[in-house]
Amino acid sequence: NAGVTQTPKFRVLKTGQSMTLLCAQDMNHEYMYWYRQDPGMGLRLIHYSVGEGTTAKGEVPDGYNVSRLKKQNFLLGLESAAPSQTSVYFCASSYAQGGGRNTEAFFGQGTRLTVV
Amino acid sequence: KQEVTQIPAALSVPEGENLVLNCSFTDSAIYNLQWFRQDPGKGLTSLLLIQSSQREQTSGRLNASLDKSSGRSTLYIAASQPGDSATYLCAVSGSGGYNKLIFGAGTRLAVHP
Numbered sequence: 001n002a003g004v005t006q007t008p009k010f011r012v013l014k015t016g017q018s019m020t021l022l023c024a025q026d027m028n029h030e031y032m033y034w035y036r037q038d039p040g041m042g043l044r045l046i047h048y049s050v051g052e053g054t055t056a057k058g059e060v061p062d063g064y065n066v067s068r069l070k071k072q073n074f075l076l077g078l079e080s081a082a083p084s085q086t087s088v089y090f091c092a093s094s095y096a097q098g099g100g101r102n103t104e105a106f107f108g109q110g111t112r113l114t115v116v
Numbered sequence: 117k118q119e120v121t122q123i124p125a126a127l128s129v130p131e132g133e134n135l136v137l138n139c140s141f142t143d144s145a146i147y148n149l150q151w152f153r154q155d156p157g158k159g160l161t162s163l164l165l166i167q168s169s170q171r172e173q174t175s176g177r178l179n180a181s182l183d184k185s186s187g188r189s190t191l192y193i194a195a196s197q198p199g200d201s202a203t204y205l206c207a208v209s210g211s212g213g214y215n216k217l218i219f220g221a222g223t224r225l226a227v228h229p
Contacts (some may be wrong), residue, residue, distance in 0.1 A: 031215055042120065042219030043160075043204070050214055080191065090159060093214050103148060103215050105207075107160040 002026050006108035008090050013081045013115045021076040021111050023091030024026040032074040033058075034066065034089040035104075043090060049074055050096065081115045088112050118143045122206055122220035129227055135193040137223045139206030144184045147215065151180050151191050152205040154222070160205065164191070196227045 004025045013019055022034065032050055035043040035058075045058030047066040055066045063085060065077045074093075080083060091108040095101045117143045129135060139149070147165050152160040164173045164180040167213070172181040179192040193200060203224045207217040 025174055031208060033216070034218075035219075040221060042221045043207075043217070044219075046141040048214060048216060055212075060196075082175075089149075092160075097147060097213060097215055102165065103209070104162050104165045105150060105215065106162065107152075 001107070004091055004093055004106050005106055006089075006110040006111050008046060008111060009109065010080075011114070013078075015083060015111065015115060017081050018079050019081065019113075020078075021091075021113075023074045023076070023093075023108060025072055025074075025091075025093040027093060027106065028071070029093035029106075030071075031094045032068065033053070033092045034064070034074065034076045035092065036060065037090060037110075038087050040080045045082065046089075059060050085113045086113060089110045117129075118146075118208065118210060118218045120206060120208055120218050120220040122204075122223050124194050124213075125221065125225060126224040127226070128132060129196060129225075130183055131198060131199050133174075133196050133227075133228055135196050135225070137191040137193070137204050137206075137225070139189040139191070141208050141218075143210070144168045145186050146184065146208045146210060147213075149189050149208050150181075150208065150217065151178075151184055151189075152207065154203045154205060156202075198229055201225055201227050 033048040034046040048069040094105040149164040177194040203222040
């Protein structure tokens with residue numbers, strides 16, 4: 001059981017370049033999330049999705065776009081990368097709240113992005 | 117706005133000690149609280165999930181408690197081992213829905229032989 005898989009694991013971008021991070025989950029979770037982790041800070045929510053075809057902004061959405069065309073995939077895009085976007089990016093997924101289900105969040109292994 | 121604080125930021129102990137890691141949150145209206153472990157350069161591994169209606173959860177040598185009214189959770193690690201060395205993160209999800217997690221900055225634990 002793969003859980004949550006992120007690609008790529010590492011990437012170096014030049015300022016102004018674009019890229020897409022891919023997240024895939026095989027647990028049939030309704031909810032998916034993108035977080036970023038910076039030194040000395042807790043993880044912060046960028047965008048999230050509560051179902052196929054839906055997305056919403058989190059705490060730090062500026063400079064990022066997302067899409068969820070299939071239930072199992074959640075893509076994070078950087079249209080014009082900036083040095084401030086140097087970070088480690090984590091994807092997560094969970095079942096929807098309600099109905100007595102376990103809403104434990106599962107995380108991928110992360111993508112380490114450096115923008116020079 | 118919900119804020120999560122973890123104390124201490126770092127901890128170094130000899131093998132065999134029983135440990136308590138603390139997590140506090142400012143808004144008691146939470147849906148659940150989750151403790152994670154993160155090894156250097158790795159992802160987050162879920163340790164324990166406590167629903168807002170629960171007081172504690174146990175898994176092996178780990179026990180997590182939740183006191184919503186005081187905005188506190190503790191993670192108790194019994195008989196610590198060098199393999200427990202990692203960063204421990206606490207996160208809460210609000211009652212507003214969608215299981216969005218607010219994280220603390222973590223406690224970096226080092227257990228030496």
